[in-house]
Amino acid sequence: MFKKLTTNFAPQRGGPLSPDRAAEILHKAASLVDQTSFEWIIVDKPVDGSIFVFQLHPSEPLPEDGYGWMDDEAAFRTIVVDKEMEIISRSQGFGYGDKVAHMTRRRYRLVHSDLQLMHYLQMPDPARHVPVHPQLIKAPPRDPATLPNLTARGPPPPQMVPPYGMAQRGMAGADPAHYKHLAHRKRGRMKPSMQPRAFLEDDHDPSGDELDGSVSRAVALERYKRNHEFIDMIFSPYPIASIIPPQVISDTSADRLEALKRQQVEVGEEMGKLAQSNADEIKEFQEKSKKLCKGIDVIKHAKSLQELDALEAGATAEL
Numbered sequence: 001m002f003k004k005l006t007t008n009f010a011p012q013r014g015g016p017l018s019p020d021r022a023a024e025i026l027h028k029a030a031s032l033v034d035q036t037s038f039e040w041i042i043v044d045k046p047v048d049g050s051i052f053v054f055q056l057h058p059s060e061p062l063p064e065d066g067y068g069w070m071d072d073e074a075a076f077r078t079i080v081v082d083k084e085m086e087i088i089s090r091s092q093g094f095g096y097g098d099k100v101a102h103m104t105r106r107r108y109r110l111v112h113s114d115l116q117l118m119h120y121l122q123m124p125d126p127a128r129h130v131p132v133h134p135q136l137i138k139a140p141p142r143d144p145a146t147l148p149n150l151t152a153r154g155p156p157p158p159q160m161v162p163p164y165g166m167a168q169r170g171m172a173g174a175d176p177a178h179y180k181h182l183a184h185r186k187r188g189r190m191k192p193s194m195q196p197r198a199f200l201e202d203d204h205d206p207s208g209d210e211l212d213g214s215v216s217r218a219v220a221l222e223r224y225k226r227n228h229e230f231i232d233m234i235f236s237p238y239p240i241a242s243i244i245p246p247q248v249i250s251d252t253s254a255d256r257l258e259a260l261k262r263q264q265v266e267v268g269e270e271m272g273k274l275a276q277s278n279a280d281e282i283k284e285f286q287e288k289s290k291k292l293c294k295g296i297d298v299i300k301h302a303k304s305l306q307e308l309d310a311l312e313a314g315a316t317a318e319l
Helices: 017-033 142-151 176-189 215-234 253-300 303-318
Strands: 002-004 039-040 051-054 074-080 083-094 103-110 115-122
Touching: 017 051, 017 074, 017 083, 017 103, 017 115, 253 303
Parallel strands: none
Antiparallel strands: 002 039, 002 051, 051 115, 074 083, 083 103, 103 115
16 A cells, blocks of 8 residues: 555646656655645556655555556666656556556655655557566556455554654654554653653754755766866867967067057958959859850850850860
8 A cells, every 4th residue: 555645746648757847746745744644545557647646665665556567667866956866667567457568657756755756657659568478577467356355454554663864754644643652652661861862853954955965066066077178178179289379468568569460460461362362253253154145145046956066166165
C-alpha cells in the first residue's frame, strides 16, 4: 500500500514531466505536509497521465501498483534548482491479461527527502508496444481477484522512528494516538534524570537552505570555466602558438596618437584597394554587357543556320 498525500494533482498527458516541473510539485507537496495528511491506499493500474505524491523511505521497497513490468528500473540523477534529484523510470508495463506492454512510469525524488512523485504515461505509438513474453517478466501484474484480500488487510503498522530528513513532517501522516501511546511508554522506562530529546523546530532546522550547496556550486563553476577554456583551446581554428598578441600601446597621448594615425593610413590604403577593385569589376561587367547586346542585335538579323554558325564562330574567336 502507498502512503499517499491526500492532496490531488492534475494529470498530465502527452509527455513525461520535466525535472523542473516535478521539483515544483515536490516543493509544493512539502509545503502542504503540515496542512494536510497522508492516507494508505491500494494503487491499481493508474490511468494515463496520473500523478500522485507519496512518502517512502529510500531503503524501503516500492509497493505494487497493479502493473507487471518486463524491464528493470533505470535510475539517474540530475541537478534541479541547486538540488539533486533522482529519477527512476520503467517503460514496459502491462496489466493482467494484456498481450502487449503499453504503460511507462517515472518516479521523482529529491535527495535527502522521503517525498516521491509518481507519473504514469501510456505509449501513444502502437508501434512501440512490446509483446508480453512470460520469460521476460521482471514483476508480475496483480490479479484482480486478490484486491478484496488486500483491502481487508488494512494499512501496515506505522514506524516508530520517522524517516530521515522528514522529522516532524513525517509524523504528520501517521496515527497520532499510536505515537502518543508509544511516547508515553518510552517516558515511563526513562530514568528521572534523562530528558527526551526535543525535535528541532522547522525555523531552526539548518538543512535544506541555500548554504548546503554553496561550496559545491563554487567548485562546479570553477570547473565549468576551466573545461570551457580547455575546449575552446582544442577546437580553436587557429593554432595557439601562431596567435600573435596585439601590440601594447602605452598610456601616453603621443604614442596613442601615432598608433591611431598609422591605423588610419592602413585603413585608407585598404579602402582604396577595395574601391579600385570594385571599379575594375564594374568596368569589365559593362564591357561584357555591351558585347552581349551587340551579339543579340546581330543574331536578330540572321536568316539561316549557316549565318548563326558563322556568328558563333566569330564570338568564340573574340572570347
